[in-house]
Amino acid sequence: MPDSSSAAPELTIGELSRRSGVPASALRFYERQGLIHSRRTSGNQRRYHRTTLRRIAFLRASQSVGMPLSVIGEVLGFLPEDTAPTREMWATASECWTKEINARIAKMERMRDRFTECIGCGCLSFDVCALVNPDDELASRGPGPRRLLQP
């Protein structure tokens, strides 16, 4: 007989909300989007595994660097739903972001320099100006973001 007194305290949506700081409405929304999962009690209430807190932490941290939920979802999709992911799994997940964040930083730096240059020079021409015609897009288009997830 398994320990029923204190073994794996599941969280209600209210508890999860308080502990994560994320409104319950958003948690339900994330669940509809398949980003987090719950089991239901006999009375149809949600119960969350405690690892869900980490999924949410990862989710919100990822959002805060500008990742869209769709992409976050792809990465979260590689993690087991209701057992604790290993450190390697998290490391792999966060590695996806490192590349993406570095690319974004590089782009911002180029744009910053171009703002200074191009506006300093007064050109801002649609034909010539690097600020207006960054070839940055080429790199991130096509099969770009898909590459994020390749193993």
Place this chain on the structure above:
Amino acid sequence: MPDSSSAAPELTIGELSRRSGVPASALRFYERQGLIHSRRTSGNQRRYHRTTLRRIAFLRASQSVGMPLSVIGEVLGFLPEDTAPTREMWATASECWTKEINARIAKMERMRDRFTECIGCGCLSFDVCALVNPDDELASRGPGPRRLLQP
């Protein structure tokens, strides 16, 4: 009698669209939002001053580094509507962005490092983890975990 042959060729919305690469629907939208301006012909058609091309160039470049239209509008609001802004004016405008872009770059760098650290360490705790609780700008805001949402 002013020179009517080639003096200040105003642009129709179609010309502006072709030369800027921005769809006419977006140009009308920007105009509704007060980001660009036009005069109307007797037949109610839009005619744009040629400096509008630069406003749009600035606008799109600003968008591409993540500035919301509302903020772009504030900056554009300092520029004269239908005369060419001086180089100083553009420089002032772009200086606003330099600060903002630098702040964003700094934030991304912190987040990148934290993704590596925190996920490497496996913590991702809402109470402790720097990734989840960046005390970046605006250290205190409401009850604890709300800090997640800081810009």
Place this chain on the structure above:
DNA sequence: CTCGTACCTGAACCGAGGTTGAGGTCAAGC
């Protein structure tokens, strides 16, 4: 004058990322 293209307006719609509210159930304390 007619034709074709460019242009006009207003309203509806899109997707992302949610929030709000109505109306109904669940569960725990007195």
Place this chain on the structure above:
DNA sequence: GCTTGACCTCAACCTCGGTTCAGGTACGAG
């Protein structure tokens, strides 16, 4: 047993940055 608060669903609404469409007008070429 009753009350209270937490929870449920579904639908409607919100902001942002636009696009699409229907129905109508302007204007230059032939």
